[in-house]
Amino acid sequence: MTAPSHAGRYRIEQLIGVGGFATVHLAHDDELRSPVAVKILAENWARQTDVRERFLQEARLLRRADSHLLVQVFDLGELDDGRPYFVMTYADRGTLEERLAGRLFAIDETLGLVHDICQGVAVLHSIGVVHRDLKPSNVLFCSRPEGGERVMVADLGIARSTDHLSGLTLPAGSPGYQAPEQLYFDGAPDARADVHGLGALTYHMLTGQVPAKPEQRVPPSALRPEVPEAIDAVVMRALDPDREARWSDATAYAVALSSSTVTPPENPPGAVPPGAVPPENELPREGRRRGRRIAIAGGTAAAVVAAVAVTAVVVNSAQTPDSPGGTDATASPPPATTDTSTWLRDDSDIPRQYRGPIVQAGTYCELPGLSPALIAAMLKAESGYDPDLSDPENNEYGIARWTPEVLWHWQQGGLQSPKPTPPLSPEPSIVSMGRFMCTLGPRVQDLPGEPALKLAALYRSGVDPLKRAGGIPERWREYTEKVSRYMRDYQPA
Structure with missing residues (x-):
């Protein structure tokens, strides 16, 4: 049915909204010389008593509330064909x-x-x-x-x-x-x-x-x-x-x-300002590293792995190099080294080609618990050093099981660098673990527990779960024990 030319004294000008039960029209009140919105019940529902009553009840509730914080109802009526309508505030600035x-x-x-x-x-x-x-x-x-x-x-x-x-x-x-x-x-x-x-x-x-x-x-x-x-x-x-x-x-x-803190921290060099849209106008589509089920001695843990993004502190709230126990997450990582025997056992199963990046990540800053042996143990637990790991169901890829969106934040240069796409390169994936630890690690430093294993749990869950649990959450104990065993194998004698 075509829109009526009038609803009572209100002159209908155009259709501005269509819903499942009604249409909304821009109209003009010639008497008061002002625009209004007129909501008209659809013809196919007009004779349904329960629907009609609910339509009228909406008008009555709005009128009863009578607040400028809600759409206000000024009038109620019925068209010549029997359809009810009500007149309300016109939202001239949209939705x-x-x-x-x-x-x-x-x-x-x-x-x-x-x-x-x-x-x-x-x-x-x-x-x-x-x-x-x-x-x-x-x-x-x-x-x-x-x-x-x-x-x-x-x-x-x-x-x-x-x-x-x-x-x-x-x-x-x-x-x-x-x-x-x-x-x-x-x-x-x-x-x-x-x-x-x-x-x-x-x-x-x-x-x-x-x-x-x-x-x-x-x-x-x-x-x-x-x-x-x-x-x-x-x-x-x-x-x-x-x-x-x-x-x-x-x-x-x-x-x-x-009552919550609403002022974001000042941005370090290279970070995207608050409210800005990341490169290519694309926000991360997936912010958690949802882990696969990990076989652990004594059972299988359903590991829902939350990465950095589970907390609010990321690249643009990293500590400065002068901060106790922290580092500037925008700074360059330590240089690679060819001699890794100081940090990692030579006779372990750590692949040679990954030892340099592992040492870079493990020495990214001076942080209690952070070491190349910890990074190596976590990589072993995460992927078994498989650089081609692909888990599309959980959007996890590569040797460190990053999601591309989360790695985008932690890679060198952050969001100012190109967004990584699978397959994820091993070296930046490994080194970014150091950036993660050095930025978020200080936030769980005061919690009880062995420092290295708190960092391993942090990589799995983020800051908040550790704080709520007062240390390593129970669900990650078996995982951290596994990391602990690998660490013992990797630390130099």
Whole structure:
């Protein structure tokens, strides 16, 4: 059916949005001389009593909330053909979805916008309403008369109100944003479902990507290294599959974000500035090194291997050469040496062609636990020194099992150098392990445990899991014991 020319006194000008149940039109209020948006229920649903009631309920809920932080409803009516419509604020500056398609948001800008979105959602929570469909297309922007713009939360088409809707809740939401409980009949989502949606919005704005499935999800810093660790923790808690572990509501989430460290460290030479897009406008698509199952004495460990990107500190937050126990991750590695017997046993199974890079990585900085023997032992455990290792399922390649995206950050020159592509060369793969250790190692130095084995666990899991466990996580004990055995074989007599 063609669009009507009028909806009551409102003159329809053009179609601006189409959904599964309704269309949205730009219209003009000739009496008040202002643009408005008119939402009209689709003809094929207009005679479905339950759908019609839900459409009208959206208007009533928005009117009840009556907040400039939400799309406001001004009028309600019915077309000549019986279709209901309601009149609401016109978002003249488009949607968050449109903006996400064009660029990557700066971190501070993201946090500011999320704060405003949280305020709108908090209004809904205060009147007992759960939005249930928070996503970029439902975040709108509207000009302010005094200049600038305001953020508005829109589309309560599937919102759930404890006051007005049935206790039986049907599956609803949008993939990537919906909380796990929204996938089930009578999942009874509460405010914590919206916290998941807010976390997904934050994640998308920080990384340019919708969060993956929970079992494949990585922290924002895995895809954008300058995201601070504190922000990682807040967002990942919001996205926890277990709603009991999430923030209680939009206000709690906003408070947690605002109390987190949001100022990224100053960039060292060669690092990509915060908010900038890496070479070729390409962000890392996979930020974790998800390991294969490793056969270990006493059983098999399912090794989900988190690389540098699981933490927020990467090349652009490395310690300087003068910092205790650290090094400048942008500096050149120590020169290669032909005589490696000082550091590695000559009669061991370490291939000759890799001994020089192993010594470079193991002497990259003065860090307790770091040594060529440790690097060699880890390479043995990771790949058995196989330079052609290829694990496409986990996106891991080469002698050190890097993902190309993570190695891109740790290779000499960082993101300013070309992105590596499989097969990954052994030498830069090995030397980059030293850069990794020297940058992140100092952050776990004060935790209990043997220094070398803490570094081995760090390469597997990242900083946060070690801190949460107060040392080497239980899941990596068998792995680190294996590394320890190899180290004994490789250390000179």
